[in-house]
Amino acid sequence: IKSADFGNIVHKTLENYTKQYQHQAEIDLLAKFKQLSENELNKAKQKLAINIWQQRLKNIADWFIKNDQKLRLEFKQINAETKISVNMLDDFHITAKIDRLAINQQTEQAILTDYKTSATAISKEKVIKAINPQLLIEALLLKQEFPQISLQQIDYWQLTGTANLPGQIKILFNDNEKIEQLIAQTAIGLQDFLETYLQDNTILHAIPDTRIAS
Numbered sequence: 001i002k003s004a005d006f007g008n009i010v011h012k013t014l015e016n017y018t019k020q021y022q023h024q025a026e027i028d029l030l031a032k033f034k035q036l037s038e039n040e041l042n043k044a045k046q047k048l049a050i051n052i053w054q055q056r057l058k059n060i061a062d063w064f065i066k067n068d069q070k071l072r073l074e075f076k077q078i079n080a081e082t083k084i085s086v087n088m089l090d091d092f093h094i095t096a097k098i099d100r101l102a103i104n105q106q107t108e109q110a111i112l113t114d115y116k117t118s119a120t121a122i123s124k125e126k127v128i129k130a131i132n133p134q135l136l137i138e139a140l141l142l143k144q145e146f147p148q149i150s151l152q153q154i155d156y157w158q159l160t161g162t163a164n165l166p167g168q169i170k171i172l173f174n175d176n177e178k179i180e181q182l183i184a185q186t187a188i189g190l191q192d193f194l195e196t197y198l199q200d201n202t203i204l205h206a207i208p209d210t211r212i213a214s
Contacts, residue, residue: 018080056161075102
């Protein structure tokens with residue numbers, strides 16, 4: 001049983017739920033979530049895991065819908081799997097998909113969210129030091145594509161689906177000035193990396209995957 005398979009099912013369910021969202025009673029939203037998650041489970045190759053995953057998805061559904069509804073009171077526009085591709089240097093494009101982008105259309109304030117289904121926490125320090133650069137690169141590309149957007153928060157939703165704690169919202173940054181500073185820092189670091197990476201004399205060391213090579 002691969003945990004990545006469960007992660008893919010959760011991501012696809014949330015993507016479809018968000019794209020097909022209509023304001024309804026909570027009981028109807030739960031039924032819609034269940035239908036979408038069952039559609040994804042039926043495609044899964046890991047048939048033995050379905051019973052376990054069904055319960056975890058049910059736990060996530062209850063938690064997710066409550067928190068999604070609460071957020072929608074202020075952020076009416078919720079985008080799923082927002083794809084952004086930006087030309088960074090010499091026709092070198094970087095493409096990212098943002099799991100969840102919540103936008104207040106009146107103020108153009110936004111929250112950038114990543115979904116995680118593992119229990120492993122994302123370290124704020126590793127994000128700042130670009131050891132785990134995903135979210136800040138997404139924020140950089142978003143600001144380059146839509147400069148009018150004001151990022152008020154960068155967070156991730158940890159969706160493990162356990163009975164006692166099915167989900168948590170983990171806020172990494174919630175200060176716009178700090179976020180803008182980190183985006184500027186990321187832009188400089190990425191520019192430096194690409195200028196080095198794209199040089200003809202740059203040596204790129206092969207790092208074998210020890211699972212299939214020795």
